[in-house]
Amino acid sequence: MLGKEYERQECSLARALEVIGERWTLLIVRDAFYGVQRFNDFHAHLDIPKAVLSDRLNGLVEDGILERRRDPEHAGRHLYALTPAGRDLWPVLHAMLVWGGRYREPNSRVFRHSRCGTLLDDAGACPACGTTPPPEEIVSELRRGRGKVRSDPVAVALREPHRLLEPLQVG
Amino acid sequence: MLGKEYERQECSLARALEVIGERWTLLIVRDAFYGVQRFNDFHAHLDIPKAVLSDRLNGLVEDGILERRRDPEHAGRHLYALTPAGRDLWPVLHAMLVWGGRYREPNSRVFRHSRCGTLLDDAGACPACGTTPPPEEIVSELRRGRGKVRSDPVAVALREPHRLLEPLQVG
DNA sequence: AGTCTCAGGTTCGATGACTGAACTCAAGGA
DNA sequence: TCCTTGAGTTCAGTCATCGAACCTGAGACT
Numbered sequence: 001m002l003g004k005e006y007e008r009q010e011c012s013l014a015r016a017l018e019v020i021g022e023r024w025t026l027l028i029v030r031d032a033f034y035g036v037q038r039f040n041d042f043h044a045h046l047d048i049p050k051a052v053l054s055d056r057l058n059g060l061v062e063d064g065i066l067e068r069r070r071d072p073e074h075a076g077r078h079l080y081a082l083t084p085a086g087r088d089l090w091p092v093l094h095a096m097l098v099w100g101g102r103y104r105e106p107n108s109r110v111f112r113h114s115r116c117g118t119l120l121d122d123a124g125a126c127p128a129c130g131t132t133p134p135p136e137e138i139v140s141e142l143r144r145g146r147g148k149v150r151s152d153p154v155a156v157a158l159r160e161p162h163r164l165l166e167p168l169q170v171g
Numbered sequence: 172m173l174g175k176e177y178e179r180q181e182c183s184l185a186r187a188l189e190v191i192g193e194r195w196t197l198l199i200v201r202d203a204f205y206g207v208q209r210f211n212d213f214h215a216h217l218d219i220p221k222a223v224l225s226d227r228l229n230g231l232v233e234d235g236i237l238e239r240r241r242d243p244e245h246a247g248r249h250l251y252a253l254t255p256a257g258r259d260l261w262p263v264l265h266a267m268l269v270w271g272g273r274y275r276e277p278n279s280r281v282f283r284h285s286r287c288g289t290l291l292d293d294a295g296a297c298p299a300c301g302t303t304p305p306p307e308e309i310v311s312e313l314r315r316g317r318g319k320v321r322s323d324p325v326a327v328a329l330r331e332p333h334r335l336l337e338p339l340q341v342g
Numbered sequence: 343a344g345t346c347t348c349a350g351g352t353t354c355g356a357t358g359a360c361t362g363a364a365c366t367c368a369a370g371g372a
Numbered sequence: 373t374c375c376t377t378g379a380g381t382t383c384a385g386t387c388a389t390c391g392a393a394c395c396t397g398a399g400a401c402t
Contacts, residue, residue: 006198008218010279010317010321013201014271015276016267016268018275020267021194022388023175023389026188027177027180027182027184039349040349040350043350047180049391051390052390053351054350054351054352055388074398074399076350088273088274091269091270092266092270095266096184096187096191096263097183098183099262100182100183101183104183104186104187104190105183105186107183107184108183122262123294150181175359194359209379220360220362220363221362221380222360222361223361225379225380245370246368247368247379
């Protein structure tokens with residue numbers, strides 16, 4: 001995005017948008033919540049040009065949203081995982097998912113509290129427990145009849161219910 | 172933004188980003204919550220090129236986030252106001268303000284429940300009332316010692332506490 | 343050793359979005 | 373009448389994004 005900064009805005013919204021406001025960035029963060037960790041998996045699932053993906057991943061690492069680690073199983077490869085600051089983006093993501101689901105198109109996935117199996121409400125809280133579960137306690141599963149469009153390995157792996165932040169077994 | 176769409180993503184987050192994911196869009200929506208209604212006021216407060224502002228306002232009207240009305244006091248001018256769908260973006264905005272305030276820079280404004288004067292918590296709820304007030308019941312005021320940077324008429328008008336969505340008296 | 347494949351990038355030209363400045367146009371005031 | 377102000381539109385230059393092609397290092401295969 002041309003001039004991703006909004007320097008003249010003295011506002012924490014502007015500061016947040018400088019980090020997560022660029023094209024593709026929030027979709028990358030979403031996939032990170034879904035457990036995607038590898039460059040190729042992001043690439044396969046997002047249809048994003050590799051150059052842009054590389055740029056965004058570097059930016060997210062620099063900004064402290066993602067952490068880059070060496071892949072212990074494959075020398076020379078990396079794994080990307082959300083930092084605590086990145087995990088704290090869950091309320092933002094959830095609010096956008098809810099809004100989009102209400103006004104654009106129902107989301108293809110639903111979210112349950114892993115402790116009790118109850119569907120989360122629009123505020124991200126569990127009506128049964130009366131708490132707002134952190135992402136580690138949220139299980140995401142496909143809504144019936146949806147999610148058959150994409151056939152990349154990540155989309156296939158995500159057809160099974162899956163706990164957020166848990167590394168996805170791809171392929 | 173080049174190809175603002177994310178067609179291959181079957182996800183309500185992608186749908187939401189197609190509407191509010193472009194540069195400047197969320198800052199325009201923020202100002203609309205602050206009561207900004209006129210083209211020139213958005214322009215003065217955001218330092219946004221007029222061509223882009225015009226494009227974004229048209230897009231937001233098309234997408235049902237803003238409503239364009241004739242200005243009853245000035246023939247040929249317009250007023251922009253949030254639709255119900257636009258007002259429902261408040262949780263998204265608030266979540267981003269909170270995240271940016273925590274990890275980037277404390278926000279220059281704070282938010283209180285107008286009924287009881289209590290500061291809202293990070294989830295946007297009023298701890299005293301136990302409810303999550305809608306934007307019409309939220310008063311925003313400058314945090315002490317902040318907000319002296321900009322001197323445009325909108326920034327000046329916003330130095331007084333102000334109820335969200337209430338048209339701002341500028342100039 | 344030489345070749346193949348694959349993940350994870352980088353490089354490249356073409357296309358399209360953003361920018362600031364200049365321009366237009368209509369309404370209202372001096 | 374001229375001037376100003378609000379609300380845009382137009383335009384050339386700059387910059388981001390796109391998709392395709394290319395590169396590199398690590399195993400794996402022959």
